[in-house]
Amino acid sequence: MKNNSWKFLQNKTLVVKIILGFVALVVLFIIGFTVWLFRPIKEVPPCELFPSSAFSFFFLNLNQSNTGLSEIMAKAKDEVLNTKMGFAKKTLFKIAFPSVIPKSLVGVLSLAEDSDEPDLVFIVSMGKIVRLIKIFGGSFDTIVFQGAPSQKKRELRHNFKSLAPATEKRGPSAYTIVGNNLVIGTSLPSVKDAYRSHIEWAIEHPAKAKEDARRRYLAEMLRQASMQRDASLYVDNNDSALSKIFKTVEEKFAFAAFPSIDAVATIKGEVRILTEEVTGNITFYCRESEMLRDVKSDVKFIYGALKRKLRASDIDMKGNVQIEGNTVEFDFQIPDFMDSIFSNITSEQGDT
Amino acid sequence: MRSKLIICLLVFLVAAAFTIEAAETPKFVPDSCISVVTVSNAQNDPGISWLLDAWINSPRESPLREFFKSTAAKEMSVAVFPKKGDSPLYLLFVVNFAKGAKINKDVMNNVIMPDPDAKLQSVSYKGATINFVSVDTPEDFSAYTVLQDKVLFGSDVDVLKEALDGPSVEKSSGYQNVRAQFPQAKDGLLFADNKGSKFLNFLQPLEKKWKMTLLLSAEYLEWMGSSFDVINSTRVAGKFVFQGKDTSYIEDIQDDAEFLGEVFKRKFIAEKIDYSSEVEVKDRTVVLNFQIDGIEPLWKKLFAQGVLSLIRPESAE
Numbered sequence: 272m273k274n275n276s277w278k279f280l281q282n283k284t285l286v287v288k289i290i291l292g293f294v295a296l297v298v299l300f301i302i303g304f305t306v307w308l309f310r311p312i313k314e315v316p317p318c319e320l321f322p323s324s325a326f327s328f329f330f331l332n333l334n335q336s337n338t339g340l341s342e343i344m345a346k347a348k349d350e351v352l353n354t355k356m357g358f359a360k361k362t363l364f365k366i367a368f369p370s371v372i373p374k375s376l377v378g379v380l381s382l383a384e385d386s387d388e389p390d391l392v393f394i395v396s397m398g399k400i401v402r403l404i405k406i407f408g409g410s411f412d413t414i415v416f417q418g419a420p421s422q423k424k425r426e427l428r429h430n431f432k433s434l435a436p437a438t439e440k441r442g443p444s445a446y447t448i449v450g451n452n453l454v455i456g457t458s459l460p461s462v463k464d465a466y467r468s469h470i471e472w473a474i475e476h477p478a479k480a481k482e483d484a485r486r487r488y489l490a491e492m493l494r495q496a497s498m499q500r501d502a503s504l505y506v507d508n509n510d511s512a513l514s515k516i517f518k519t520v521e522e523k524f525a526f527a528a529f530p531s532i533d534a535v536a537t538i539k540g541e542v543r544i545l546t547e548e549v550t551g552n553i554t555f556y557c558r559e560s561e562m563l564r565d566v567k568s569d570v571k572f573i574y575g576a577l578k579r580k581l582r583a584s585d586i587d588m589k590g591n592v593q594i595e596g597n598t599v600e601f602d603f604q605i606p607d608f609m610d611s612i613f614s615n616i617t618s619e620q621g622d623t
Numbered sequence: 624m625r626s627k628l629i630i631c632l633l634v635f636l637v638a639a640a641f642t643i644e645a646a647e648t649p650k651f652v653p654d655s656c657i658s659v660v661t662v663s664n665a666q667n668d669p670g671i672s673w674l675l676d677a678w679i680n681s682p683r684e685s686p687l688r689e690f691f692k693s694t695a696a697k698e699m700s701v702a703v704f705p706k707k708g709d710s711p712l713y714l715l716f717v718v719n720f721a722k723g724a725k726i727n728k729d730v731m732n733n734v735i736m737p738d739p740d741a742k743l744q745s746v747s748y749k750g751a752t753i754n755f756v757s758v759d760t761p762e763d764f765s766a767y768t769v770l771q772d773k774v775l776f777g778s779d780v781d782v783l784k785e786a787l788d789g790p791s792v793e794k795s796s797g798y799q800n801v802r803a804q805f806p807q808a809k810d811g812l813l814f815a816d817n818k819g820s821k822f823l824n825f826l827q828p829l830e831k832k833w834k835m836t837l838l839l840s841a842e843y844l845e846w847m848g849s850s851f852d853v854i855n856s857t858r859v860a861g862k863f864v865f866q867g868k869d870t871s872y873i874e875d876i877q878d879d880a881e882f883l884g885e886v887f888k889r890k891f892i893a894e895k896i897d898y899s900s901e902v903e904v905k906d907r908t909v910v911l912n913f914q915i916d917g918i919e920p921l922w923k924k925l926f927a928q929g930v931l932s933l934i935r936p937e938s939a940e
Contacts, residue, residue: 527892572889575882582836 308402315450317377317394318490319472322464323482325489326512327380330496330503333373337501339544344372346613373397373453375497381461382512387519389512390461393443395453404448408432415443415455424459429466433459485510496541504540504553508532528576529569534562549608555599566599567592574601586611646812648700648717651775653785654792656702656715657825658815663698673856687716687763687776693730697721702792704782705821706828714763715786716776726774734776735765746780749787755780792816801848804864804908811861813849822847840865840879843872845907856922859915867907877904880911887913894921 321328333340348368352361377394404411412421412432420435433445445459449469456462468486476483485507496503506513514532521527540553555570557563571592578588590603605611652659697719704713720726732743732754741756755766764776766783777783792798792814801814815822823841830836838844845868851861863883865876884900891898900913 521893525890525893527889530889530892568885572882572885575878575885576835579836579839579882580834582839583830583834 309399312399312401313450315452315469316490316494317375317396317452318493319469320392320394320449320452320454320465321379321468321486321489321493322381322390322392322461323468323479323486324381324383324464324512325379325486326382326508326510327506328489328493328504329378330493331376332497332501333375337544339546339549340501342546343544343609343612344369346609350613370400377493379465380506380512381464382515387515389516390456390458392454392456392461392465394465395455396451397453398451401448401451401453404453415446417441426463427466427470431459431462431466433462500541501544502542502551504538504542506538508535508537513538528573531562531565531569534558534566544608547607547609549605551603553601553603555601557597557599560597563594563597563599567594570599570601574603581605584611646698646700647719648698648773649793649798650791651717651770651773651786652700652702652715652792653704653782653788654790654795654798654816655785656704656792656816657821658813659700659702659792659798660811660813661698661700662811673853687734690730690734693727694720694724703825704778705824707778707781712763713778713782714776715778715782716764717786718774718776720772720774722772724772726769731767731769731774735767748784751787753780753783797846800866801846801864804848805850805862810853811849811851813847815847817841817844817846838879840867840872840875843867843869843875856919857917859918861913863911863913865909865911867909870907873904873907873909876909877902880909884911884913887915891915891918891921896921 351364356364374396376396379392379394380389381392382389415432416434416438419438419441421432422435424431424433429447429449431445431447434440440457443455444457445462446453446455447462447466448454449466454462454465456465489505489507492505496505508514511533513535517529517532521529534557535555536558537556538553539556540551542549542551553570555566557566574588574590574592578590581588586605587607588603588605590601592599592601594600646661646663649659649661699716699718702715702717704715707713735754735756736743738756741758743754743756745752745754747753751768751770753766753768758765764778766778766780767774767776768783768787769775775783775786777786795816795818797816797818798814801812805812817823820842822844826838826841845866847866848864849861851859853859863880865880867873867876880902884902887900888898896918897916898913900911903910903912
C-alpha cells in the first residue's frame with residue numbers, strides 16, 4: 272500500500288514536470304516569436320522602390336492620427352464586426368485590427384518604352400507586421416492570387432512570388448517583401464524593377480541619367496506629398512506616357528475622352544479626408560497657353576462623367592473647373608462621403 | 624459602356640429621324656407610352672429614304688427588315704411603354720403605307736413568328752382582327768393588326784387593344800407642347816414623357832445596368848423632345864429640348880444638356896466626324912442645337928448592331 276502511494280506520487284511529479292516543461296517551451300516560443308517579430312526592421316522609403324519607367328504615383332497616408340481616416344477605420348471595424356463571424360475570429364480581429372493597418376500606400380504607374388499597357392505597383396508600408404507574411408505565406412498567396420497556382424523565384428539574390436506560368440491573370444501577378452514594405456504588382460518584371468531600383472538607389476548610371484533624374488524627381492515629389500495631405504496624386508506627362516495610355520484606350524473604345532492630353536505637362540492633386548466630407552484639388556499644368564480652353568473643356572467633361580458615375584452609387588460630387596494662369600484647376604467636394612460609402616457597402620452585402 | 628451609351632443616344636436620333644406634318648401614326652399610340660418617335664417622309668425625303676435603304680441592306684437579320692423590304696412605308700411611329708412582366712421591352716410599332724398598298728400577310732406573320740412552329744391565333748376587338756402568337760416573353764413583337772393602310776405591331780395583344788381604345792398621345796398636353804416647340808420639324812420627332820416620372824422610371828434600370836447616371840436632372844424634367852432633319856446620308860441637323868418642371872433646377876438641366884453635347888462631340892471626334900453644338904437656356908427650357916457632317920459610317924455601324932437591342936435593358940451593359 273505504501274509502495275503504491277509512493278509510485279503514484281512519483282508519477283504525479285513526473286506529469287507535473289512534463290506539463291511545466293511544455294508550458295516553459297510555449298512561453299519560450301512566444302518570447303522568441305515576439306523578439307523575432309518586433310526586432311528592428313530595415314526601413315526602406317517607398318520612393319526607393321519606384322520602377323525605372325515610373326511616371327505617376329498616388330499616395331494614401333493611412334496614419335490613424337488623421338481624424339477623418341480614423342473615423343473611416345472605426346466604421347469599417349464596426350461593419351466587419353457586425354457581419355456573421357465566429358467568436359474566436361471576432362476576438363482575433365478586435366486585437367489585430369489596429370496593428371494590421373499599413374502606415375501608407377503608394378500606387379506607382381509605369382510604362383515601358385515598347386509597351387502601350389501600364390504596369391501598376393503598390394508599395395504598402397506595413398512595418399514589422401510584414402514579417403507575418405513570411406509565416407503565413409501560403410494563406411497570403413491564396414488571397415493575393417485568388418487561389419491560382421503560384422511559384423517562388425530567386426533573382427537578384429532576393430525572393431519573389433508570382434503566378435505560375437500560363438495562369439490566367441485576374442489581379443496582382445507578383446509580390447515581394449523589401450524591408451518594411453510589401454511590393455505587389457501587375458507583372459513580375461515591374462516588381463523586380465522596383466526591387467532593382469532599391470538596390471541600385473545609391474548608384475549613378477551615366478547611361479540612364481534621364482531615367483534616374485525623373486525617378487529622383489518623382490521620389491522628391493512623393494517625399495513632399497507624404498508630409499502634407501491625406502492623399503496625393505502626381506503625373507509626369509513630359510515624356511507623353513499618359514498621352515500614350517489615353518490614346519490606346521481612346522482607340523479601343525472609339526471615344527475621345529481627353530483629346531488635349533498632349534498639352535498637359537504635369538498633373539498634381541491633393542485630397543483631404545475629413546470626418547463629414549472629402550475635398551480635393553487637381554491642377555493640370557499646361558505646356559501651351561493656347562490649349563488652356565481645350566484642357567478645361569476636357570477636364571470639365573471628365574468631372575461630369577465622374578459625377579454621373581458616382582451618382583449611380585448614390586454619392587454626390589460637387590466641383591468647379593477654372594483656368595488660373597497657365598493651369599486648369601479642378602476643385603471638388605464629396606459631402607456625406609462616409610455615409611454614402613458605408614450605405615453602399617451595406618446594400619451590397621444585402622444584395623449578396 | 625460609353626460607346627453603347629452613345630449609340631443609344633443615336634437610337635433616339637435614328638428614331639427621331641422619321642415624322643411630322645399631319646402625322647397619322649401617333650393617333651394610334653396610347654398616352655400611357657413613355658416615349659414615341661415618329662418618322663415621316665420615308666419615301667420622299669432623300670435623307671430618310673437613304674436611312675431606310677441602309678437599314679434594309681444592313682447585314683443584321685431582322686424579320687421587321689424583311690417586312691420593310693416588301694412594301695413602301697410612308698410614315699412610322701415606335702412607342703416604348705413601361706415594362707410589363709418579364710418582357711424586356713414593351714413596344715408598339717405603327718406603320719402607315721400609301722393608300723392601296725398591298726401588304727403581304729406572310730411577311731407580317733414572320734415578324735411575330737421567328738419560330739415557324741409557333742401557332743398563329745387571332746382575336747376580334749372593336750372591329751379589328753388581332754393576330755398573335757402565345758409566348759411568355761416576346762423578344763420584340765408577338766401581335767399585329769391591319770387597319771386599312773396601317774399596320775400595328777405590338778409586344779402583346781394588350782398593347783394593341785390599348786392602341787385601339789385610346790386616348791392617343793396626340794391629345795396629351797406634353798406631346799402638344801413638343802409639337803409646338805418644333806413647328807418646322809422635318810423628318811423626325813421624339814417625345815419622352817416624364818409625367819408621373821414615367822421617363823425617369825424607364826431610364827433608371829438602364830442606368831443601373833450602365834452603372835452610370837446619364838441625366839442627373841431626369842427627375843426635374845417635365846418632358847424631353849427632339850427634332851431632326853436627316854439632310855442626306857452624311858449630314859444631320861437637329862435639336863434636343865429639355866423642359867423643366869420649373870426653373871429651380873434649370874442649371875442641372877443645362878449641365879445635362881452640355882454633358883450630352885460633350886459626349887456626342889467626343890464620340891464624333893474619335894470617329895473623325897465633324898460635330899458642332901450649342902446650348903441655349905430660356906425660362907424652364909434648355910435647348911441643345913447640333914449639326915453633324917460625315918455620319919454615314921456610324922449609321923451603318925448602328926444598323927449592323929441592331930437598333931432595338933441598344934435600348935433593351937438586358938443587353939444594355
